[in-house]
Amino acid sequence: MLRIEGLSRPFGGVYAVRNVSVDVADGELRGIIGPNGAGKSTLFNLISGHLRPTQGRITLRSERIEGLSAHERARRGIAIVFQGARIFRGMTVRENVMVGAHARTRHGFLDAALRTPLHKREEREIRQSTDAALERVGLADWADRYAEALPLGQQRTMQVARALCGEPALLLLDEPASGLRARERHELARLIEGLRGGGLTIMLIEHDVQFVSNLADRLTVLNLGEILAEGAPEEIRRNDDVITAYLGREPAP
Amino acid sequence: MSAFLSYLVSGIAVGCGFALIGSGLVIIHRVTHVVNLSQGMYAVVAALSAATFLAAGLPHGVAELCAVLVAVVAGLLTGLVAIGRRGTTPLSSLIITFAVGIFAYAVEVLTWGDQPRSFPGLPGAIEIANVRVQEQYLLVVVASAAIFLALDLFFERAYLGKALSACSSNPYAARVVGIDVTRMGLFAFALGGALGGLAGVLLGPLRPTSFDSDVSLVIEGFAAAILGGLTRPILALMGGLLLGVAEAMVAGYVNGSYQTDVALVLMLAVMIGQTARRPSLDAEGQ
Structure with a gap:
């Protein structure tokens, strides 16, 4: 699905991401962990196109994408849910989610002005997939509220719905569980499991090693912009380098 | 009474024009x-072009x-200069649009001269x-x-x-869902050109x-738009009508030179x- 080779991106002489190579298989759930400043979010920004790498290649389904802009990559099936609330203020939850369908719409302004069959069909599909996405994340009851009126946790869930509405091939989740209460975390984990069960390829950045270990097929550990270790969650939790660098303490028995 | 009604009608019509610019x-x-x-x-480019095309x-x-299409091109060109380069802040773009307006003076004077022009519309009256x-x-x-029904x-x-x-x-989140923000902005400028041209x-x-x-058109258009809080075209229509009628009444009963x-x-x-109701006008949009 996604192949990253030798990716580097410095900021003012310091490498935020350095020579990182990652291979994510179709339908895999890959966890990305690492201490603060390890380059996890930078890696996501490089994949989604908000940053350009100075070196390296990114291949999505055998197409080179590192030169494409963010909106072009979204149209090729990469969706991202940010840690912060990247919401459309002044628009309702439903409208926020609806806009997520843009990644797969083909009708233009002329179609909309002339109300062509393509426009009508897509308009109908957008409404259906919006309702389906809202239902799936459990926000249907909130659909007509303004997005900014939602609590932070639900704003993030709304972003997940927005991403799903575009029917992505690869979903990037940047610390979706941070700031959530226990029950919300549990619901989020179930949602992520469900998405993965549906065949979606997911990359998940998470601070909480327990949370991500329960979900991920494989973990990639970043430290100071470089890959420290990679493997199945149980291997990673036994890896001495990881324990020293990432946890900074002896492992729990 | 009939004077009042005729001021009212002309105020509504002119107000619609302000509203188009405002929207x-x-x-x-x-x-x-x-x-x-x-x-x-x-609006100026379209009116002067229409006069030329009719004379031809x-x-x-x-x-x-054709005159409206010329205005669309003018809008698109303004957009290209003002927002075509990614990372231009809205404030810089505002100054650029001001500069484009001044530059357009030169083009207009070279093309049409500096005398006012008019052209015939529908001749009759009922x-x-x-x-x-x-x-x-x-x-x-x-x-x-x-037009306003379609816009809304x-x-x-x-x-x-x-x-x-x-x-x-x-804009950041818009790009994430696959929206080409620059292209959308250019579309808005083209649409703005069309509305101004109309x-x-x-x-x-x-x-x-x-x-x-x-100058007077953009002031009147802005006044119409700000009455609706710069949010919805239909509110700009309300603003434009109010303004048009008020101006017509002032011109009719007091003095025409007080319009602006x-x-x-x-x-x-x-x-x-609005400022009294909210700490800042910006707070709504941010």
Whole structure:
């Protein structure tokens, strides 16, 4: 699905991401962990196109994408849910989610002005997939509220719905569980499991090693912009380098 | 009484024109966060072009349509200069649109000279309740009503209207869902050009247009738009009607040279009122 080779991106002489190579298989759930400043979010920004790498290649389904802009990559099936609330203020939850369908719409302004069959069909599909996405994340009851009126946790869930509405091939989740209460975390984990069960390829950045270990097929550990270790969650939790660098303490028995 | 009615009719028609210019401002602001100071220029370019096309022998309708297309091109060019380069802040873009308006003076004076021009509209007049109403006024009102209905349907109902609004609400997140924010902005500028151009060809027969008419037009358009809080085209229509009627009454009963002052005073009053209600006008959009 996604192949990253030798990716580097410095900021003012310091490498935020350095020579990182990652291979994510179709339908895999890959966890990305690492201490603060390890380059996890930078890696996501490089994949989604908000940053350009100075070196390296990114291949999505055998197409080179590192030169494409963010909106072009979204149209090729990469969706991202940010840690912060990247919401459309002044628009309702439903409208926020609806806009997520843009990644797969083909009708233009002329179609909309002339109300062509393509426009009508897509308009109908957008409404259906919006309702389906809202239902799936459990926000249907909130659909007509303004997005900014939602609590932070639900704003993030709304972003997940927005991403799903575009029917992505690869979903990037940047610390979706941070700031959530226990029950919300549990619901989020179930949602992520469900998405993965549906065949979606997911990359998940998470601070909480327990949370991500329960979900991920494989973990990639970043430290100071470089890959420290990679493997199945149980291997990673036994890896001495990881324990020293990432946890900074002896492992729990 | 009949004087009052005829002032009212002309006020409504001219107000529709202000509203068209104002809605261009609203749409461009809604998508790009830029206040387009060259918005009045599109009306000027369209009116002067229509006069030229008609003088060249093009039939009515075709000439006006071509003139609106010229305004669309002018809008698109403004957009390319103002927001074509990624990372231009809305404030820098605002200054650029001002510069484009000044530059357009040079082009207009070279092309059409510096004398005001007019061109014929619908020639007839009909009687409504003992008041003679020029048909051109009715044309302005009917055309504006249709345009505003279409705009409101597009922005409030159609999906693409949502995508356009998303661009200004959060450009970063808009790119994430696959929206080409720059292209959407350029579309807004083209649409703004079209609306300005429509105002120009509709108002052209009612008042002579010269290269510097854009100043009063953009002030009146902005006053109409700010009455509606720069948010929805339909609110700009309300603002435009209020302003047009107020100006017509002042011109009819007091003195015609106070027209722009009416717009400025109304605009100030609304802005003071809005600021009193909220800590800052910006707080809503941010």
